[in-house]
Amino acid sequence: MRISRKQLLLPLISALSKDGGVSTPKKIYEAVADELGLTHEQRKRQTKADRNGQTHNAFERDVRWTRQTATRKGLIASPERGVWSLTDLGHDKLHNASEGLVVTVFETPHGQALWTKLETAVGHFEDNAIDLLFTSPPYPGALKQYANGDLDEESWVSFMMDMISGFAPKMRDTGSMMLNVAETYVPGLPIKQEHLTKLRMRLVTETRFRVLDTLYWHNTSRLASPFRWVAQQRIRLKPSVEPVLWISENPYAKANNRNVLQKYKKPPSETYHMGGVRPGGHRMSSTGFSRDNGGSIAPVLFSAGGSAGPKYYREALKKEGLPQHPAIMPEALAQHCIKLATDPGDLVVDPMAGSLTTARACETLSRDWICLDSSLSYLAGARHKFPERRENSSLLEAMLP
Ligand SMILES: C[S@@+](CC[C@H](N)C(=O)[O-])C[C@H]1O[C@@H](n2cnc3c(N)ncnc32)[C@H](O)[C@@H]1O
Known part of the structure; x- marks a missing residue:
């Protein structure tokens, strides 16, 4: 099964967080692949050849693509070339x-x-x-x-x-x-x-x-x-x-x-005994209320x-x-x-x-x-x-x- 790019966002952010908030693409590829439990085949799959006849690692390309989306959303920054860092918003995203x-x-x-x-x-x-x-x-x-x-x-x-x-x-x-x-x-x-x-x-x-x-x-x-x-x-x-x-x-x-x-406050037989009178003056009928129903x-x-x-x-x-x-x-x-x-x-x-x-x-x-x-x-x-x-x-x- 191919991992969708959307599914990569959270593992990417959490891999960065695990590495102290700042890391390199190489380390992140491995961490995300580990977190997702990718097989060797999934990890090494190549893209189709481009116009120049070159192929690329498909998983790494997806992670880079996800990182671009995360950057646009303000979750990841690149303080310098080859360094990815988690922003405050990225930290929040991990928790909400x-x-x-x-x-x-x-x-x-x-x-x-x-x-x-x-x-x-x-x-x-x-x-x-x-x-x-x-x-x-x-x-x-x-x-x-x-x-x-x-x-x-x-x-x-x-x-x-x-x-x-x-x-x-x-x-x-x-x-x-x-x-x-x-x-x-x-x-x-x-x-x-x-x-x-x-x-x-x-x-x-x-x-x-x-x-x-x-x-x-x-x-x-x-x-x-x-x-x-x-x-x-x-x-x-x-x-x-x-x-x-x-x-x-x-x-x-x-x-x-x-x-x-x-729980009954008093046993039913003592509460409204047959023909008894309620506090309001109402006379109780001789059936029903004195029966033990297991609780009130x-x-x-x-x-x-x-x-x-x-x-x-x-x-x-x-x-x-x-x-x-x-x-x-x-x-x-x-x-x-x-x-x-x-x-x-x-x-x-x-x-x-x-x-x-x-x-x-x-x-x-x-x-x-x-x-x-x-x-x-x-x-x-x-x-x-x-x-x-x-x-x-x-x-x-x-x-x-
Ligand atoms: C009043 S608390 C629930 C407390 C819970 N009954 C208990 O005993 O711990 C409401 C919860 O709704 C969550 N919440 C707020 N908006 C939400 C949403 N759109 N989707 C899921 N959870 C949400 C909050 O994070 C919060 O923990």
Whole structure:
């Protein structure tokens, strides 16, 4: 199989990075060939004779051609003849996925972590394959921190609509999406942004997606923010609840609240004994409520503290100089949602997976998973949560600081 020139871009940049950011074409040809595991035949293949009857090494010509493209894009510079060097932009590119790039960072028996943008990845999924798309997207403004530039409210809604409609055909008929979407304040004002209202309006007017239910994550360790309105001027409350919008095109999408039964506070027989009276004065019927169903039906509110991830993960990040993810959700929340909407063996996808909380929950619950993120650093750090992984060691060696 011939390696396309597009596929050479990342290995070229990572070979340069491995060599300290500056190298010579000769060394780079060998490093890229090694990284791609080329056979002797692929490495030595000659081009057809040119007008002067000369042939050239086809692989080296492709690498030079790729280097020219990278130079045009500002990723590589040539400070002097015969020297190639990686620019700051090139370094960034190695850590933030750009259009067209889909790279497996590691695999487990249940899933795959992919370094890619969701806009690119969506085209690689088969139709009618996903049982649950579970994700927590960055909120408007926070997208600036990530790979998409500074998205305002309207652009955030369009970004979400594109994501939802892009993945819609990839969902099974019984599939659903769960979106942990936070409320935020208008920058500089003590009023809320309406991105969620707008998203819901566009969903009902432009798509067949409907809200099946809204779960609310009560973040028990949420800080008082925005500091100005909540802690300083004391005119707003702690924003301790985040909605998880549960949507589907199918009103009867897979769902089972028996999978998330809560521990009874008291045995059912003591709660509403036959003919008992509720606190509001309502007299209970003599059947139904006193039966032991193995637990009580979960409310829409789910309480769990925020988390920086397990200790061994944080220590591994420190050791490798990788960044801590700024917005990790509690694994308990991911498990709760996944159990509610899927069965063991189902496929769960998180297209903005950050520190791979969704993937970790899927491993625990024996669901298959495909999780992706545009940041290689977050995925590389999160790999430590998967002791049974098979990792893309040449990629990781190249990117680790
Ligand atoms: C709120 S975080 C997700 C956190 C995750 N739930 C966890 O527990 O770690 C959102 C993630 O979306 C990623 N992201 C932003 N835009 C993206 C895009 N276009 N494609 C893929 N990932 C993207 C960011 O890199 C970030 O890690």
